[in-house]
Amino acid sequence: MTVLLVDAANVVGARPDGWWRDRAGATARLLRRLAAVPGRRVDGVVVGEVVVVVEGAARDAEAPPGVRLVRAPGSGDDALVATAADLVARDRAVLAVTADRGLRARLPEATAVTGPGRLLAVLDRLDVPDRLDVPDRMADNGPG
Template sequence: MTEVPPRLPPRDSGDAWVEGPDGRRYWGRYGAAGLLVHDEGAGILLQHRAEWSHFGGTWGLPGGARHEGETAVAGAIREAGEEAGVPADALQIAVTSTLDLGYWSYVTVLARTTRFFEPSIGDAESLELRWVPVEEVDGLPLHPGFGSAWPLLRGRLDERIRVVVDAANVVGSRPDGWWKDRRGANEALLARISRLNATGVASSEFGAAAGRSWPAFTVVVEGQARDAAVPVPEAGSLVPALDVVRAAGSGDDTIVDSVVDLVRAGPPATTIVVTADRALARRVEEFGAEVRGPGWLLTLLDGLPGGPPDGLPGA
């Protein structure tokens, strides 16, 4: 075992203890984050913590203190790369789960692998790194924080949400001049959904605990808007790509077909269709989809930084 002094000099302004009102200390001046990587075949990636570390000898997640101004997702991925050699390009972010004490917070970032990889020890904080089958995790001596959160986290491993958007119906729900430029109005909607796709949605919108969720968005465009341009995702994006389906004929039929394809393709997921069309709602509900009105999606979009747009092209 590599011996490391228990008090290492700070490497970043965030590397410091925070003391709570009850005297308990938590690592990370700006909070901390950990990465829960789930591979369908191998299980989850766990770190056997070095004996000199806090709760040394236990098993937990690679992670650590966040830097000043760093998001939880960025911090978790950076720490996992440094400690465990986790390649960011092998991950897709699914959900985050937040423990917020008011004066300190810890965010668990749950990511699914897009390809298998072998972890590698990158510093002295790990005795071992191991893929552990989900059903075997409880048999290990777990870090107390991870152990208390594991039942909730385990329940979210299979959480998958798909949102199918009836673009024509959503655009038409606001009398803001969309009829002057149908394609432009749809492109504006796609740009806003793309931003929402990048930032995620509060998990409470789907009945889950504190944190954020990244649904897989499918947007169906039709008619004069069928050739609407799709926003180009940022390089290295770790969220599901925005899927735009261009209806050759009936938009409603295409939406139903999209729902059927998603249900058949699996894995099991919550499927939400955004529309105010009652006939369409009845059709997709027959396949187990939940229906929410355009107002639900528009409220989420209006809550993005910058708020609702002042106007649409051509308005």
């Protein structure tokens, strides 16, 4: 199965939904949605693992089960490239999600790439809530 490697800042910035008012909160919402992706298809491949590169204020985000965070100490792009290189060196199939052409050019040749719009479309089809205050549909939070 493929590792989905997500450029969180790029995906968060792909929709003008007010993310700029709360970058950390927007990243937390994305991470929650990404937790539903393992075992699903994105761009024709089955995702086995989700790895998300976070930077800046988003570094403090908590990873939900099913999502591994790479907390970039500096440049998120540098961290994403290093993570992709490490995964490819370990013979892992990688699908990176970013619209950044400069970043795409720096990724190892064996890395497949897709844009944020395709990932967001998958999340939309899964009907994964993008708000933290939406109750978990799987939990039984009320009486009988």
